[in-house]
Amino acid sequence: MSEWISAKLGDFLKIHHGFAFPGESMNDGLTGKPIIVSIGNFNYSGGFRFDSTRIREFRGEYPKEFELSPGDLLVVMTCQTSGGEILGIPGVIPNDGRVYLHNQRIGRVECDEERLSRKFAYYLFLTAEVNRQLFSTASGTKILHTSPTRIEQVECRIPPVREQARIAEVLGVLDEKIAVDARIGKVTQELLSRLFASRVWDYSREGAMPTGFVQGSVQDLCERIGNGGTPKRRNPQYWEGGDIAWYKTGELLDGPLLGSAERITVTGVRESSCSVWPAGTVLVALYASPTVGRLGILDEPAAFNQACSGLIAKSAFGELVLFESIKATRDRLQSLAVGSAQQNISQRVLAQHRIVVPTAEAAASFREVAEPLHRRRIIAAMEARVLAGLRDTILPQLMSGRLRVKDAEKIVEDAT
Structure with missing residues (x-):
């Protein structure tokens, strides 16, 4: 600790402003044009989530100095909540x-790499202390703003570069394992969808109905369909010390x-x-673009807001058949x-959305292969959550x- 120094971030890095790209040249369709990085693309625990958030292309002319390179470190400079929770993410x-x-x-971070590792800087921006200082100096009330100057004025303790590298490596091991688990979840979901597509006729195509399926609707697969509700946010009796899971549309990411x-x-x-719905309930987002039609499967009893609909599958079909039937025709x-x-x-x-309804035999054939894959993605997601908590x-x-780094290395080794 004797070699750690107290300093301002501006002694080690510089923050660069982004460019105000005109909205008329932005488009949600992806054709291979450059992608605008937006605050909504940030994962609020660090990193990006381009695969599960709205992505917009830019199809106009722009200054080339605002074209980013792989490895560039960016930080959030605006937060739409009064608590400033994502400033500096x-x-x-x-x-x-x-x-x-x-x-x-959004700020681009340029580090003096001889004195501050970019990987270490990434984790530094994840600390509560950096967020606290950015919040305390932010401007605005409902929407908070920080700036390059304010970020550079943040005070913190910085270790020698060699120790920075060791710290970043320890934390990076956890993040890499979390990323592997995320890829497992994504791959198993793709396998489930392909498996379903190979066994279930795509209703949007013209042709004969395949053996084992009949024309029908979502309600034909359901025992129960119902909407969520909206408890008053300002009543502390509704939220303080709550032990029932509560979901909103933004948490529906097409998985468990x-x-x-x-x-x-x-x-x-x-x-x-x-009301509280049982594990196995399929949730569907009813509104709030771009989440309309996104899905989730409850792994525990839970409640949800009015923007979601809950669907309980008939036992002859099961939640995976219901989930994939909607996803295939989303x-x-x-x-x-x-x-x-x-x-x-x-x-x-x-409820009246048109799908194909499998016979009990066809549904059982799909579930025999699908349920082990579903359990595997649940295991991967749970492991990722434990590792994220450790990190x-x-x-x-x-x-x-x-x-101490050597103690952290032992903890991570035991966990992975």
Whole structure:
């Protein structure tokens, strides 16, 4: 610890503003043009989530100095909540063959690499202490803004470069394992969808109905369909100390739902229009573009808000058949959304959405292969959640010097 120094971030790095790309040249369709990096693309625990958030291309002319390179470190400079929770959240541009553009309200971090490792800087921006200082100096009330100057004025303790590398390596091992688990989840979901497509006729195609399937609708697969509710946010009895999982549309990412960001109390459920639904319930987002039609499967009893619909599958089919039936025809379901400011579909439209209904034998054949894959992705997701919790526990201790690197290496080795 004697070699750690107290300094301002500006002594080690420089923050660069992004460019205000004109909205008329942005487009949601992906044709290979450069992609605008937006605040919504950041994972709020660090990193990017391009695969599960809205991506927009830029199809106009732009200054080439705002074209990003793989490995560039970016940080969030605007937060739309009064608590400033995401100010300073970092992300690293991936090396995936796509071109990304440096948007306004996002800072690009240029490190003096001889004194501050970019990988260490990434984890430094994840610390609560950096966020606290950015929040305390931010401007605005409902929407908070920081700036390159304010970021550079943040004070922190910096170890020697060699120790920075060791700290980043320890935390990087956990992040790499979390990323592997995420890829397992993504691959198993793709396998499930391909398996379903190979056994179930695509209703959008013309042709004869395959053996073992009949023309039908979502409600033909369901024992029960119902919407969520909206408990009052300002009533602390509804939220403080809650032990019932509570889901919103943004948490539906086309996979198992293994842990909600919020919990609601029994009182909150009882005194509102929502109810507790059992594990195995399929959730469908009814509105809030771009989440319309996104899906999730409850892994525990839970409640959810009015923007979601809950579907319990008939036992002859099971939740995986129901889930994949809707997912396979989601493009057509989304085309039925109405509204200008906010696209939405009604519960009635969802229930009457046209799909093909398998016989009990065809459903059993699919489930025999699908259920082991579903369990595998649940295991991977649960492992990733445990490792993320471990990373979040040791990160502040490592970044402050309270935990020695060799002790952290042993902890990570035991966990992985």
